[in-house]
Amino acid sequence: MEQIVLDIKKALGGNDDFFIKRDYLLKKEVLLLGLSTLVDMTKTKTILQKQSEGLISQGKTSESIFILMGELFEDDTKKAITSVLEGKLIIYIEHTKKFIIYEPVPKGLNRSIEVPSNESVIQGPSNSFTEDIDTNIGLLRKQLTSNKLLVHSFTTGKNQKTKISLLFINGLVDKELVENINSLIEKNKSMDISNLQSMSKMLGFSSWDTVSKFNTTELPFHASQFLKKGRVVILVDQLPFALILPNLLWDMFIVESDRNFPFPIMITISCLRVIGALIALISPGMYVALVAVNPEALQIELALSVAQSREGVPYPALVEVIIMLVVLELILEASIRLPKSVGPTITMVGGIILGQAVVEAKLVSNLLIIILAATTIANSTLVGAQSSLSIRSFKYINVILSSLFGVLGLVVGLVFISSYLASLTTFGKSYLYLNIGRKEQ
Amino acid sequence: MVRSLHVMIMYVLCHLGLIFFMFPADIIASTEQGHWFPILIGIIVHFVCLLTYMKGLSFFPKKDILSIFSKSKKRVTFLFFAPVLLYLIMAIIITVRAYAEIVTLVFLSHTPLWTIILLLLSVSAYISSKGIEAILRTAFLLFILFFPILLFVLIMSFQNVDWRYAIPFDTDLGFISKPAYFESYFAFAGGFLFLGFVQPFFSYERKYVILSAIFLIPFFLFSVYIPILTLGQATASKAFLPFVLIVDSINIDWLMFDRVTMFFLLSLIAFIILYLSLLMWKAIRIINYYIPKSRPSYLLFGLSVAIFFVCFWIPDWKDVENILFMNSFLRSYVIIVVPLSIYYIGRRLKRKDTNETI
Numbered sequence: 001m002e003q004i005v006l007d008i009k010k011a012l013g014g015n016d017d018f019f020i021k022r023d024y025l026l027k028k029e030v031l032l033l034g035l036s037t038l039v040d041m042t043k044t045k046t047i048l049q050k051q052s053e054g055l056i057s058q059g060k061t062s063e064s065i066f067i068l069m070g071e072l073f074e075d076d077t078k079k080a081i082t083s084v085l086e087g088k089l090i091i092y093i094e095h096t097k098k099f100i101i102y103e104p105v106p107k108g109l110n111r112s113i114e115v116p117s118n119e120s121v122i123q124g125p126s127n128s129f130t131e132d133i134d135t136n137i138g139l140l141r142k143q144l145t146s147n148k149l150l151v152h153s154f155t156t157g158k159n160q161k162t163k164i165s166l167l168f169i170n171g172l173v174d175k176e177l178v179e180n181i182n183s184l185i186e187k188n189k190s191m192d193i194s195n196l197q198s199m200s201k202m203l204g205f206s207s208w209d210t211v212s213k214f215n216t217t218e219l220p221f222h223a224s225q226f227l228k229k230g231r232v233v234i235l236v237d238q239l240p241f242a243l244i245l246p247n248l249l250w251d252m253f254i255v256e257s258d259r260n261f262p263f264p265i266m267i268t269i270s271c272l273r274v275i276g277a278l279i280a281l282i283s284p285g286m287y288v289a290l291v292a293v294n295p296e297a298l299q300i301e302l303a304l305s306v307a308q309s310r311e312g313v314p315y316p317a318l319v320e321v322i323i324m325l326v327v328l329e330l331i332l333e334a335s336i337r338l339p340k341s342v343g344p345t346i347t348m349v350g351g352i353i354l355g356q357a358v359v360e361a362k363l364v365s366n367l368l369i370i371i372l373a374a375t376t377i378a379n380s381t382l383v384g385a386q387s388s389l390s391i392r393s394f395k396y397i398n399v400i401l402s403s404l405f406g407v408l409g410l411v412v413g414l415v416f417i418s419s420y421l422a423s424l425t426t427f428g429k430s431y432l433y434l435n436i437g438r439k440e441q
Numbered sequence: 442m443v444r445s446l447h448v449m450i451m452y453v454l455c456h457l458g459l460i461f462f463m464f465p466a467d468i469i470a471s472t473e474q475g476h477w478f479p480i481l482i483g484i485i486v487h488f489v490c491l492l493t494y495m496k497g498l499s500f501f502p503k504k505d506i507l508s509i510f511s512k513s514k515k516r517v518t519f520l521f522f523a524p525v526l527l528y529l530i531m532a533i534i535i536t537v538r539a540y541a542e543i544v545t546l547v548f549l550s551h552t553p554l555w556t557i558i559l560l561l562l563s564v565s566a567y568i569s570s571k572g573i574e575a576i577l578r579t580a581f582l583l584f585i586l587f588f589p590i591l592l593f594v595l596i597m598s599f600q601n602v603d604w605r606y607a608i609p610f611d612t613d614l615g616f617i618s619k620p621a622y623f624e625s626y627f628a629f630a631g632g633f634l635f636l637g638f639v640q641p642f643f644s645y646e647r648k649y650v651i652l653s654a655i656f657l658i659p660f661f662l663f664s665v666y667i668p669i670l671t672l673g674q675a676t677a678s679k680a681f682l683p684f685v686l687i688v689d690s691i692n693i694d695w696l697m698f699d700r701v702t703m704f705f706l707l708s709l710i711a712f713i714i715l716y717l718s719l720l721m722w723k724a725i726r727i728i729n730y731y732i733p734k735s736r737p738s739y740l741l742f743g744l745s746v747a748i749f750f751v752c753f754w755i756p757d758w759k760d761v762e763n764i765l766f767m768n769s770f771l772r773s774y775v776i777i778v779v780p781l782s783i784y785y786i787g788r789r790l791k792r793k794d795t796n797e798t799i
Contacts (some may be wrong), residue, residue: 294548299699405552405560408544411707414566415583415714422578423571432578 004099005031005092007077012084026052026062028056031092033080037107038087038116038370044104050077068092070102085161110135116218118385124257133163133237136220140167140233140242143224145241148172156186157192163237164193172230174436180427181232181245193236199243205426207441213426215247225256230436246426248433251279252387276381279374279416284321285410287371293406297311313361318403320364325399326371327353329392332376445649447577448639450584452653455632455719457591457660458712459536461705462543463765465683466664468627473674475612476665479622484658486776487629491654494780495647498637500787502644506637506779507730509786515731524729525634525779528771529724530748532631533717535768537561538752539761540713547685548703560753565717565752566745569725570738573642576718583715587708594705595663598684602670623769624762624782628661630772631720637783638723722747 005020012018017037023030025048032237033043045068048069055065073079075097080090087103105219113135115121116128125143129136137151152166164185168178181203188202196214197207205213214234217223223233223242234243244251253273258266291310313320331350335343356373358364382388394417401409401416424431468479501509510518526679551555568576571752616622636650669684671690680686687703725740732740755761 043655215658294703295701297548297698297700299697302697303699306600401560405557406549407707407712408549408557409560410632410709411587412560412564412714413713414586415579416567417577418582418586419564419568419575422582423575431572432581 002094004075004077004080004096004097004334008033008080008084008090008409011081011342012076016389018084025091026056026065026267027092028062033090033092034084035087038109040105040107041370044089044102044135047105047149062412066091066098066100066433072098072100074098076377082155082161111133113139117220119415121219121221123220123260126226127220128218129220129223129235129242131240133165133235136235137167139220140224140235143220144169144227149227152182154189156185156189158190160192160194162193165235167227167233169227169230172228173232174230174272174429177232177245177427177429177436181234194238196250199234199236209424210422211247211390211424211431213245213247214386215240215251215384216246216386217244217384218242220377222256246429246436247386247431248429248436249421249431252384252391255383257425261284267355270342273381273383276378277391279378280382281395281398281414282410283371283375283378284325284395285402285413286407287368287397288317288321289402289406289410292403306365306367309367310365313365314362316403318399320368321371321399324354324358324364324368325375325396328372442483443645444577444639444643446646447581448636448645449653451577451635451715451719452632452650453656454580454584454588454712455635456628456657458709459628459631459666460660461684461709462682463539464499464625464628464661465668465677466681467621467627468665469669469678469683471616471622471625472612474609476669476717477662479616479625480661483625483629484661486626488542488651488654489751490776490780491633493784495636495650495698496781497783497785497787498640499647500791501640505640506783507726507785508641519520519731521585521782522730524771524774526727526770528630528681528775529538529634529727530744531764531768531771532627533720533724533748534751535627535761535765536631536713536717536720536753537748538755539765540710541705541752542758542761543682543685543690544710544730546681547706555749555753558749561714561717562745562752565721567716568715568718569721570741573639573682573722576715576722577639579718580583580715583711583779587711590704591708593630594688594691594698594701595660597693597701598604598663598667598671598687601687601692601739602667603673604670606670606673607666620766620769624765626769626772627765630775631716634775634779635719635723637779638726649727651707713794756780 009018009020012035015035017035019034019036019041021032021041022373023032023045025393045246051069052065055068070091080099080101083101084090087104087106088215089102091100091102092120094098110132111130113127115126115129119128127139129139138168141149141377148170150168150170152167154164156162156164166178166181166185184203188204191198191202192273193199193202196212196216202205203213215226217226218241220242223244226244227233232245235246236243253270258269261269290298291306293307298306310317331354335346335350338346352370359366359369379388380390380391397416398410398413401413403413430438450548468476472479498506507522510521513715541554541561544557545552545554556789561591568579636645639645664684668680668687671677671687672680672683677683685706688705689700691701693701720739721744725743728740728744729735729737755764
């Protein structure tokens with residue numbers, strides 16, 4: 001065997017799914033190299049034979065046929081190894097030191113395109129992204145048929161090769177933004193990307209930001225609308241969602257598929273989400289402030305009934321709220337972890353605990369249950385998993401400040417959160433911008 | 442970058458935070474009748490200063506007032522900026538101390554004063570550490586969140602008004618000699634300086650700032666006249682914070698809250714925190730200009746700690762009023778000297794330029 005084949009064998013030979021098969025193609029001796037777990041060999045061979053026969057019948061020489069079949073390389077071991085790992089078939093022509101990287105029939109390792117599992121759509125296109133990056137780009141291209149849609153692809157990672165694609169609409173997007181992202185990806189090409197944390201490290205974001213720099217969506221329709229607004233979409237292989245850069249505050253309140261409703265209805269729905277965010281932030285803190293520090297702010301009848309509902313509760317309002325909020329967060333987290341068949345049990349148990357038992361045992365007040373329910377429901381109205389998580393965590397600032405300073409603490413907490421949101425920027429684009437795209441000329 | 446809207450909102454919020462507390466009491470204390478006249482004089486002074494200042498600044502596009510003086514020696518410019526810096530720091534001290542006192546009076550009677558001072562200072566220091574862009578954007582968010590509440594309470598405060606208290610209209614110039622009248626300028630003086638600091642970061646159109654100043658006129662008038670129209674001059678002059686007292690007396694049946702004051706005050710305090718952060722940012726800009734090597738965040742931390750101890754050290758309201766009065770001299774410097782000198786230097790530079798081109 002020749003040197004180059006020995007080298008490849010040395011690098012990959014430890015794998016049981018790596019194969020080297022001797023074969024004849026166009027009356028020449030060739031070696032076929034690949035991974036049997038990624039390449040469907042039977043089908044590939046049939047197609048290979050058919051293709052070469054077809055080309056022979058047109059009277060081509062074997063040399064030119066090889067060039068027509070795939071990319072021809074000479075003496076590039078590294079390239080050959082990466083290609084094998086990416087699921088390509090290497091056709092090595094013996095005694096020539098040349099090899100072809102051939103696109104084989106892949107094993108069916110991808111699931112089909114389904115409806116989204118984490119985002120629900122009312123009256124809108126509901127194809128969702130899958131793990132395969134090429135399928136995802138295809139989905140986007142289908143949504144957005146335009147010659148201005150550009151795709152830049154990179155292969156990153158030292159130990160783990162990952163394909164990343166950058167999509168944007170030329171002419172609508174801020175060029176500086178694209179250049180920034182491009183150069184950062186080029187610069188940090190050796191980083192292994194498998195999740196959003198490593199992705200944000202690659203793009204140089206602080207890892208201590210509570211609000212995600214990426215807006216994520218599972219829906220090609222949403223991604224395409226963001227592209228039209230001048231955003232940049234990043235697709236990472238094996239991540240079944242698109243990353244939209246930059247993430248803006250108003251994305252939390254506005255969904256593209258709302259545009260299928262009449263305009264006034266759309267505005268009302270968006271307002272509802274804003275109210276939802278405010279209630280989720282304010283109501284637990286407000287409860288603590290009004291019960292523990294500033295009961296005189298309430299009308300006397302209300303203050304009395306609040307006091308009555310807390311009768312027999314042995315600890316301060318802060319402890320009460322924190323206990324119940326933690327239980328609530330636990331239920332939320334548990335219902336994500338549990339398999340779908342066991343999930344309803346948690347809902348039932350949680351419902352009983354939160355609804356009845358805990359009040360009857362005089363551990364928390366009736367009113368708090370209402371507050372908690374309002375908070376959780378309000379929090380769920382927000383769009384996007386990333387944003388609603390950050391709002392979910394911000395409310396604790398308000399709870400703690402309210403327990404110290406009453407309603408003043410609540411307001412200062414809001415000021416603090418506002419200033420934090422105001423100080424966030426992504427590549428010089430503020431989190432509070434309504435829209436970052438350039439006007440179409 | 443043009444940020445007229447943000448500058449406009451910032452300008453409005455800063456003044457709103459200041460108007461409703463000391464200003465009505467000062468005006469009511471300075472004259473017996475015809476309160477519109479001292480307010481009007483104040484507004485005219487405000488406009489003249491603002492226009493002179495902005496006209497002066499317009500000779501130097503993309504420059505802040507620190508870099509306007511960059512050609513002259515640093516020691517000389519220090520003489521010019523030291524009073525401004527002192528004014529800013531004193532304004533922070535007065536504002537923090539006074540508002541902490543108001544907060545304890547109105548709704549946190551059991552909370553120690555120093556914790557409130559600490560809270561106000563730390564949040565405003567945090568905001569100012571994020572830079573002017575973040576301050577202005579925060580202003581935008583706070584405007585959306587709190588301005589509707591403020592407007593609602595303001596409209597509701599007309600509930601018990603008796604318009605006959607507005608007469609007599611005639612007035613005299615007696616208020617000029619009263620110290621309280623000069624203290625009332627605290628509501629004007631602090632806000633407009635920032636227009637001279639933001640220009641390297643972004644620009645604004647002058648007409649929008651003037652629009653926001655016009656927008657503020659009714660607030661100046663209402664803040665004084667609502668207490669007078671409700672209580673009459675004789676009673677209103679006895680009140681420590683007349684407007685807060687009026688808001689406290691509002692009764693709205695359908696609202697679940699008994700004390701609307703709380704919401705009114707709290708939204709103003711949100712604006713005050715913003716104002717404080719702006720003052721801190723300006724102070725740090727000046728200090729950093731003279732000590733360029735130090736990091737702004739350290740300076741900010743040092744300044745906040747120092748201010749905290751000074752505030753802690755001021756024992757009661759009488760001393761706050763004393764400082765407010767002592768501050769009057771610095772205030773007149775900021776109101777009169779700073780705009781005029783910027784205007785003068787700008788004019789001279791322009792004349793020089795035109796001479797050279799000829």
